[in-house]
Amino acid sequence: MRILITGADGQLGKSFLKNLKKSSIHVFSALNKREMDICNFENSFSVIKNFRPDIIINTAAYTQVDDAEDNEEKVFQINRDGVFNLSKICKEFDIPLIHFSTDYIFDGLKKDLYSEDDKPNPINKYGLSKLQGEEQIFKTIEKYLIIRISWVFSDFEGNFLSKILELSKLNTKIDVVSDQIGNPTSTDEVSKKIIEILPKINDNWGVYNLVQNPSVSWAEFAEKIINISFEKGFLKDKTIIKKVHSSQYKTKAKRPMNSRMSTIKICKTFNISIDSWESSLINIFSKNKNEI
Numbered sequence: 001m002r003i004l005i006t007g008a009d010g011q012l013g014k015s016f017l018k019n020l021k022k023s024s025i026h027v028f029s030a031l032n033k034r035e036m037d038i039c040n041f042e043n044s045f046s047v048i049k050n051f052r053p054d055i056i057i058n059t060a061a062y063t064q065v066d067d068a069e070d071n072e073e074k075v076f077q078i079n080r081d082g083v084f085n086l087s088k089i090c091k092e093f094d095i096p097l098i099h100f101s102t103d104y105i106f107d108g109l110k111k112d113l114y115s116e117d118d119k120p121n122p123i124n125k126y127g128l129s130k131l132q133g134e135e136q137i138f139k140t141i142e143k144y145l146i147i148r149i150s151w152v153f154s155d156f157e158g159n160f161l162s163k164i165l166e167l168s169k170l171n172t173k174i175d176v177v178s179d180q181i182g183n184p185t186s187t188d189e190v191s192k193k194i195i196e197i198l199p200k201i202n203d204n205w206g207v208y209n210l211v212q213n214p215s216v217s218w219a220e221f222a223e224k225i226i227n228i229s230f231e232k233g234f235l236k237d238k239t240i241i242k243k244v245h246s247s248q249y250k251t252k253a254k255r256p257m258n259s260r261m262s263t264i265k266i267c268k269t270f271n272i273s274i275d276s277w278e279s280s281l282i283n284i285f286s287k288n289k290n291e292i
């Protein structure tokens, strides 16, 4: 299969690159923003026309949730209009699109797990832009997988895991929110599962949740990061995680209190099983210390 990946410098893009390199059955081109800007229709059109992929995996996005509140024009340009560009090109060449969305399209008021059929109601600009990105796909093409992921972490920079490690080197105690719950999900596992699903798609297009279990609070996730990184020798001292309520930890963007998502649909449709986020964390800390 010929695969084109956008946003290749991001954490999910890098994980796809790493895991696709390991599989010899695919030919792929992983392009960063300079090589293919999804906001530039002509540029994207000519790149796709030249490479002629069998499928496009779009990991490009604006992902700074708090900054998005002050950068409305940019966030909608990338997460909505860029996705519309890709959808139009996919339609023109009849290429299926795999696109990633988020738990932040929901308001978090549901008491149970979110399924793919629940009604979105975003409470911040990032969430709204991602929902409108989904809508561009719905109205333009039929062959798509929209994969909703959440609380993304990786061994690359710029995520909750890297922030906790950074803070724990400077502080003996860190305040972490304990009343928002969700599913931490590693880009390594997401990319592996998508690669596994590729030959099984058939005509099972649609929206799917893909997250790791069990669901926890940010504070519980932080505690696990500290414990595992300490046990594996990445931290000299065990930093204390102080549980605080969202009301005590003000951020520019509101976050859903409940982000938990069900993975029954994706597991049943494609006959896959998803590893726990704890095993992904252990894998990250089982590497050489200089690699993180």
Ligand SMILES: NC(=O)c1ccc[n+]([C@@H]2O[C@H](COP(=O)([O-])OP(=O)(O)OC[C@H]3O[C@@H](n4cnc5c(N)ncnc54)[C@H](OP(=O)(O)O)[C@@H]3O)[C@@H](O)[C@H]2O)c1
Pocket: 006, 007, 008, 009, 010, 011, 012, 013, 032, 033, 036, 037, 038, 039, 040, 058, 059, 060, 061, 062, 063, 078, 082, 100, 101, 102, 103, 130, 149, 150, 151, 152, 153, 158
């Ligand atoms: N991170 C999370 O916690 C999270 C949670 C749920 C869902 N998701 C979704 O998962 C997907 C992957 O997220 P991620 O964490 O890997 O994001 P990321 O690390 O921020 O990577 C996104 C990449 O897209 C690039 N990009 C931005 N504008 C672009 C454009 N116009 N054309 C091409 N590339 C562009 C960015 O480049 P620059 O940095 O140079 O702008 C960056 O390299 C996204 O769809 C995101 O919305 C993420």
